[in-house]
Amino acid sequence: MLDRLRPLFPYLRRYWKSLAWGGVAVVLYNVIKILIPLVIGSAIDDMQHGLTEAKVVHHAVRLLVIAFFAAVFLYITREVIIGASRDIEYDLRNDLFANLERQSASYFHTHRTGDIMARTTNDLAAVRQLLGPAIMYSANTIVFTAAALPFMIRISPKLTLCAFVPLPIASVLVQYFGARIHRRFERIQAMFSDISAKAQENFSGARLIRAFVQEEAEIASFETANHEYIRRSLYLVRLMAMLWPTLEFVLGLSLMITLLVGGHEVVEHRISVGQFTAFIVYMVQLTWPMIAVGWVVNLFQRGTASIVRIEELLRQEPSIADDPAATDAPITGDIEFRNLTFAYPGAPPVLHDINLRIPAGTSLAIVGPTGSGKSTLVNLIPRLHDASPGSVLIDRQPVRHFTLARLRKSIGFVPQETFLFSETIRKNIAFGRPDATMEEIEDAAGIAHIGTEILEFPKGFDTMVGERGVTLSGGQKQRTSIARAVIRDPRILILDDALASVDTYTEERILSGLRRGMESRTTVFISHRISTARNADQIAVLVNGRIAELGTHDDLLTRNGYYTSLCEKQRLEEELSVTT
Numbered sequence: 190m191l192d193r194l195r196p197l198f199p200y201l202r203r204y205w206k207s208l209a210w211g212g213v214a215v216v217l218y219n220v221i222k223i224l225i226p227l228v229i230g231s232a233i234d235d236m237q238h239g240l241t242e243a244k245v246v247h248h249a250v251r252l253l254v255i256a257f258f259a260a261v262f263l264y265i266t267r268e269v270i271i272g273a274s275r276d277i278e279y280d281l282r283n284d285l286f287a288n289l290e291r292q293s294a295s296y297f298h299t300h301r302t303g304d305i306m307a308r309t310t311n312d313l314a315a316v317r318q319l320l321g322p323a324i325m326y327s328a329n330t331i332v333f334t335a336a337a338l339p340f341m342i343r344i345s346p347k348l349t350l351c352a353f354v355p356l357p358i359a360s361v362l363v364q365y366f367g368a369r370i371h372r373r374f375e376r377i378q379a380m381f382s383d384i385s386a387k388a389q390e391n392f393s394g395a396r397l398i399r400a401f402v403q404e405e406a407e408i409a410s411f412e413t414a415n416h417e418y419i420r421r422s423l424y425l426v427r428l429m430a431m432l433w434p435t436l437e438f439v440l441g442l443s444l445m446i447t448l449l450v451g452g453h454e455v456v457e458h459r460i461s462v463g464q465f466t467a468f469i470v471y472m473v474q475l476t477w478p479m480i481a482v483g484w485v486v487n488l489f490q491r492g493t494a495s496i497v498r499i500e501e502l503l504r505q506e507p508s509i510a511d512d513p514a515a516t517d518a519p520i521t522g523d524i525e526f527r528n529l530t531f532a533y534p535g536a537p538p539v540l541h542d543i544n545l546r547i548p549a550g551t552s553l554a555i556v557g558p559t560g561s562g563k564s565t566l567v568n569l570i571p572r573l574h575d576a577s578p579g580s581v582l583i584d585r586q587p588v589r590h591f592t593l594a595r596l597r598k599s600i601g602f603v604p605q606e607t608f609l610f611s612e613t614i615r616k617n618i619a620f621g622r623p624d625a626t627m628e629e630i631e632d633a634a635g636i637a638h639i640g641t642e643i644l645e646f647p648k649g650f651d652t653m654v655g656e657r658g659v660t661l662s663g664g665q666k667q668r669t670s671i672a673r674a675v676i677r678d679p680r681i682l683i684l685d686d687a688l689a690s691v692d693t694y695t696e697e698r699i700l701s702g703l704r705r706g707m708e709s710r711t712t713v714f715i716s717h718r719i720s721t722a723r724n725a726d727q728i729a730v731l732v733n734g735r736i737a738e739l740g741t742h743d744d745l746l747t748r749n750g751y752y753t754s755l756c757e758k759q760r761l762e763e764e765l766s767v768t769t
Contacts, residue, residue, distance in 0.1 A: 193493040196500040197320070200277045207276070211269035212328065218262035219333040222474065223340060224255050230467030237462065266325060274321030278313060285309050285502055293509040294573050295534075303386025308502055311381055312495035315374075319492025323485050330478035330485075337471050344464045351450045352443050352472060359439045359479065363486050366432045371490035373425045378494060380418045387411055429487055440476050447472050509575050515592045520599040521584050522549040522680040522711035524570060529580040531565065539565050540734045547727070549584075549680075552712040554722030556755065557731035563715045564605055566731065567683050570713070571600045601674030603687040605715075607666045614643055615650035617669055621677045633676035636702035638695055639668035664691040671699065682712045688721055696720060719756050728752065 194201075201208065232248035289305065341349045391398060391407055398407055451468060454460045460468075529543040539562045547553045555563045569576045572588060581588045588596065601621075609617050618633055619625040625633075630650065634640035642665060646652040654660050654669075661669065667687055674682060682703075688696045700721065703712070714721055722728050723742040730738035730745070730752050738750050745752040 193496060196496055196503065197277070197316070200280055201320075203280070204273045204276055207269050207273040211266060211273065211325075214262050214265040214269060215325070215328045215332055218259055218266055219329060219336050221255055221259045221262060222333065223336050225252065225259075226467040226470035226474070227340065228252055228255065229470055230461075230463035232463070233466050234461050234463030266329075270325045270328075271321045274317050274324075277320055278317040281316065281499065282309065282313060285313070285499065288503060288505060291507045291510075292505065293507055293575075294568075295508060296505070301382070301386040301389075303384070303389040304382035305502070306389065307378070307382040307385040308495075308498050312378060312498045315378075315488075315491045315495035316499060318488050319496075323488035323492060326478070326481045326485050330482060333478060334475065337475065341468060341471055344468050345451070345454055345460050348447065348451050348454060348460070348468060352447045352468075354446065355439045355443045356479075359436055359482070362432065362435055362439070363482055366428055366486065368490075370425065370428055370432075370487055371494055373421065373428065374491045375494045375497075377418070377421045377425060378498060380414070380421055384411075384414050384418055387414055432486070433484075436479060436482065440479050444469075444472055444476075509572055509593070511592050512589045514590075516590060517592050517595045520591065520595065520680050522599070523547070523582075523584045524681065524711060524713075525582040525585070526566070526569075527580055527582060529569070529576055531562075531569065531574070531576050531580075533574075538734065543736060545729060545736060545739070547711055547713065549711055550709060551726040552714070552724075554714040554716060554725035554728045555731055556716060556719075556722050556728065556752065557737075561731045562734040563731050564685050567685055567713055567715060570681065570683065571597050571602055598677075599680045601677050601679035601682045603667075603670050603674045603684045605685040605687075607663075607670045607687075609654050609661070609666055609669060611653070611655060613648075613651045613653055614646075614669060617654060618650075618672045618676060620673050625676055629676055630672075633672040634669075636675050636699070637668040637672035638698045638702065639665060639672060664695065667691060668695075668699065675703070678710075680710055682710050684713070685715045686717065688716065688718070693718075693720055700724070719759050 228248065228251050232244075232251075235248070236244060286309070289309075338349070341352070388411070391411070398404060447469065451460070451465045455462060455465050524547040526543045526545045529540055530538055531540040532538040543566065545553075555566065557563055565574070568574050569581050570583075570588070572593060576588075578589060579587050583591060583596070610620070615627075615630055618630050622629070627650075631640055634643055634650075643650055643652070652660075654666075667689070668691065671684070671687055674684075688699060691699065696718070697720070704724075712725075714725060716722050719742075726741070728738075728740060728742060728745055729736055730750070732751060738745055738748060738752055740748075746756060
């Protein structure tokens with residue numbers, strides 16, 4: 190059991206004072222609780238020698254005082270131990286989230302969001318119950334049993350032995366059912382992760398499901414998964430339904446033996462009626478802790494199964510991290526790819542022998558067919574993926590020479606897939622600059638040619654965009670994303686097909702706004718439009734992961750290659766659109 194709890198030791202050490210004080214409160218509570226049967230027994234024996242109102246009041250007051258102090262220490266026990274479990278849950282949740290935030294993009298490509306959410310909610314709750322109620326009730330049971338046993342032996346060793354004879358049966362039952370509960374709960378949690386992942390995918394892809402009229406199919410699929418989850422949960426319920434009544438039967442058997450043997454002891458005058466009553470009260474007080482053992486076993490098995498799942502997240506090391514010698518030196522924006530060949534894990538190379546330099550303050554446009562590796566190439570600059578050492582350089586230094594924080598703070602990145610948070614437009618634009626003034630936010634929105642449209646909304650910049658920016662059009666989301674990148678005033682600006690959802694007129698207005706600041710920053714465009722690429726200082730044509738052509742717009746037109754054919758094709762499309 191201790192080995193299973195080992196991942197929690199650092200957190201337990203952090204709150205050892207609270208847990209120690211909780212332990213003291215447990216001991217004091219049970220020591221005081223032990224006095225109740227003794228007072229009842231002595232009261233009965235006392236009243237057999239003459240019943241008076243003074244005696245009744247005297248013994249009632251004694252019981253009231255004992256009950257009051259027992260209640261005080263029970264409150265302290267619950268307040269301290271349950272409070273410590275909540276504090277540990279708080280720390281665990283923060284550590285889990287922080288570690289997940291440090292993971293590279295590839296981690297979330299290979300791990301389902303629903304599974305991660307299940308571990309950070311359902312599993313975390315199971316661990317909290319292990320550290321709170323399970324520990325508290327276990328401590329109460331152990332301390333009370335250990336403290337009551339000497340008093341019970343003092344009353345009658347024979348009666349104590351007979352009363353505890355059935356308890357080994359309870360121990361065997363607990364071990365048998367405990368192992369099965371642990372295995373079953375692991376399967377239930379895995380199934381819960383599947384259901385969470387399926388629900389998350391359906392909520393995120395709600396519009397796609399409706400577009401393909403797959404609502405009924407998805408409902409049926411979810412119902413199947415949900416039915417399997419319920420089936421597994423009901424099996425666990427049946428286990429618990431068998432464990433608790435069985436434990437109650439064993440305890441009932443113990444009470445029956447106590448009554449038979451104890452009654453005989455009273456008849457034979459070996460113990461008094463008061464002593465027998467005190468013994469019965471001890472047995473009754475032990476009934477709930479013993480029954481609670483079944484619930485505690487359930488909590489322990491659930492908690493230890495969840496600890497394993499949570500530890501997997503806590504021990505997950507980021508695949509992309511700072512080198513020990515990384516520096517926080519400022520970046521000017523000179524970018525170079527040197528003999529770069531890159532492949533995703535388990536896949537053939539996506540980029541082949543890329544040699545390219547983008548001097549600081551200049552612009553580069555990258556064009557090429559779909560799947561040629563354009564997005565992969567620019568993702569290597571902020572180390573969203575890691576290339577081989579020395580193949581990507583910033584300011585003539587390997588990109589790993591800089592800390593991730595310094596590198597990414599120096600880059601304004603507009604990814605191909607636009608993502609907006611369920612926040613106001615103002616907060617989305619200022620995401621990378623929480624301290625930005627309203628004037629700076631409006632200026633960034635103006636450069637992205639979205640400011641006028643935002644002001645037309647009823648709440649302007651305080652308009653909520655909804656989950657993933659659902660209330661905005663595709664073009665509005667892209668322009669908001671551009672404003673979010675521009676407001677950081679980065680040394681390097683990367684636009685990964687960021688103008689695909691806007692018309693050519695809006696595109697020209699945005700590019701005009703961006704050009705005002707291009708002199709001081711390095712700009713990299715990915716685009717399928719010649720209108721976006723033509724004014725760049727360099728244009729790289731990427732085909733099948735290789736640089737097929739490199740030069741200015743005019744240079745490439747004279748080569749009669751892919752770029753020339755792309756220009757001709759788009760010119761023809763424009764002419765046809767005009768005539769129609």
